Amino acid sequence: MVRRVGDVFKALADSTRRTILDELTDRNGQTLFEICARLATKHGLGSSRQAISQHLDVLEAAGLVETRREGRYKFHYINTGPLEPIIERWLGKPEKDAGDGAGTDDERDRHEDQPGERPR
Amino acid sequence: MVRRVGDVFKALADSTRRTILDELTDRNGQTLFEICARLATKHGLGSSRQAISQHLDVLEAAGLVETRREGRYKFHYINTGPLEPIIERWLGKPEKDAGDGAGTDDERDRHEDQPGERPR
DNA sequence: ACCATAGGCAAGCCGCTACTTGCATGTCAA
DNA sequence: TTGACATGCAAGTAGCGGCTTGCCTATGGT
Numbered sequence: 357m358v359r360r361v362g363d364v365f366k367a368l369a370d371s372t373r374r375t376i377l378d379e380l381t382d383r384n385g386q387t388l389f390e391i392c393a394r395l396a397t398k399h400g401l402g403s404s405r406q407a408i409s410q411h412l413d414v415l416e417a418a419g420l421v422e423t424r425r426e427g428r429y430k431f432h433y434i435n436t437g438p439l440e441p442i443i444e445r446w447l448g449k450p451e452k453d454a455g456d457g458a459g460t461d462d463e464r465d466r467h468e469d470q471p472g473e474r475p476r
Numbered sequence: 477m478v479r480r481v482g483d484v485f486k487a488l489a490d491s492t493r494r495t496i497l498d499e500l501t502d503r504n505g506q507t508l509f510e511i512c513a514r515l516a517t518k519h520g521l522g523s524s525r526q527a528i529s530q531h532l533d534v535l536e537a538a539g540l541v542e543t544r545r546e547g548r549y550k551f552h553y554i555n556t557g558p559l560e561p562i563i564e565r566w567l568g569k570p571e572k573d574a575g576d577g578a579g580t581d582d583e584r585d586r587h588e589d590q591p592g593e594r595p596r
Numbered sequence: 597a598c599c600a601t602a603g604g605c606a607a608g609c610c611g612c613t614a615c616t617t618g619c620a621t622g623t624c625a626a
Numbered sequence: 627t628t629g630a631c632a633t634g635c636a637a638g639t640a641g642c643g644g645c646t647t648g649c650c651t652a653t654g655g656t
Contacts, residue, residue: 362489362491362494365485365488365489365494366489368485368488368489369482369485369486369488369489371482374482374485377566378565378566381566434566436566436567439563439566439567440563440567442563443559443560443562443563445498446497446498446501446554446556446559447556447559447560
């Protein structure tokens with residue numbers, strides 16, 4: 357698994373997944389059923405177990421959630437690591453308006469979801 | 477326009493829009509045609525003018541881009557304001573694992589893109 | 597062994613979204 | 627005014643993403 361940059365943004369694009377991250381921030385290391393129950397009661401979400409499970413898969417693929425198996429339970433832990441660099445991407449450099457022309461040409465995204473790229 | 481929280485995440489979910497933000501970070505205040513040209517040359521994107529225009533609409537609706545008209549030109553400026561609070565949402569509070577049970581019940585997202593909500 | 601619990605896998609449906617296509621509007625220069 | 631340039635608007639299309647439905651595996655208790 358290559359863990360692209362865009363996966364983090366895609367993962368955060370869904371409000372249910374953001375609420376899951378809120379829930380894991382409030383109480384870390386929950387199981388799937390725990391998350392389902394607390395999403396239903398505290399946040400009024402009616403999502404099914406499979407829906408939450410798929411959301412957790414997306415979050416794990418993005419590196420925002422790590423899991424640990426123990427018997428028949430699977431605990432989920434939030435990982436805020438991928439969150440830090442994605443903001444300083446646009447916040448870090450000073451705002452120069454129309455200064456130079458030739459960019460540094462560093463790759464950040466590589467356009468992961470671009471269809472073609474056409475290597476010729 | 478209410479400017480919801482989720483709009484910022486939705487706007488950042490697309491890699492072309494992120495590249496546009498990169499481009500505006502590199503040179504602020506570009507016109508639509510400028511952005512099209514530089515996306516094509518520097519980043520190798522073959523998006524049409526209308527596609528870029530629609531992306532800019534999304535970014536503006538999210539508050540990430542502000543515009544200023546001048547004659548027949550429309551200049552686009554990046555606005556990093558909405559970016560700052562969305563990360564400290566999960567980075568700010570300390571990670572307590574399985575501490576209390578009753579949450580603070582503060583609303584952050586309001587679940588803007590939830591279909592039902594069913595007010596009964 | 598039996599059953600209940602916790603979770604996984606896969607196919608299908610449906611709505612949203614990015615993109616295209618075509619035309620319309622507005623602005624400046626000659 | 628005429629034409630070129632910069633942008634806007636709207637309908638239509640294709641693909642992706644979130645959710646459901648149904649069944650399966652595995653662990654633990656009795």
